[in-house]
Amino acid sequence: MLALVVQKKVKASSIIETIVAVLILLLSFAAGIAMYNQVVLSTYSGLKLRAKLEQGFVADSLVCSGKFEDGAVDRQDLRFEVSYKAHDSYPALLVMHVEGYDLAGNKLSDLLKMVRRPDEKD
Structure with missing residues (x-):
């Protein structure tokens, strides 16, 4: 066919x-x-991410150095304000509060960390 x-x-x-x-x-x-x-x-913008990463480094550095005074730490274009407060329930502990800011004063990061008081022994 x-x-x-x-x-x-x-x-x-x-x-x-x-x-x-x-x-x-x-x-x-x-x-x-x-x-x-x-x-x-x-x-997160790149600056916020960097602030979040560096605040942990700042907190660990301050704990290792044994500095437990309120103050500020400047790292390149970031500023970290550190304050300490005694823990209510555990007197042997301090609450470290680290806040990260950019040059314009905008808050980028926040960290709370428990640290042992320097005068406390194991």
Whole structure:
């Protein structure tokens, strides 16, 4: 049996339809990129992340050095304010409070850490 080939006229898209389709695609990609940027900006910025990491280093350094006075520590473009308060329930412990700020004074990080009083022995 011979297959009959029927020639049909295939409708092709015009250049206008193609341009409209590409514009719709570009607009959807632009909206997606804008949403992605908002998500990235709403999370920790690099400075906040660095402040969070360095505040642990500052706290550990102060504990190792045995300095238990209120004060401030400057590291590059970050400032860490350190304060100590006696623990209410355990008199042998101090509560170290470290707050990280940028140069404009915006609070970036916060840390509470329990430390043993320097005058307490094991």
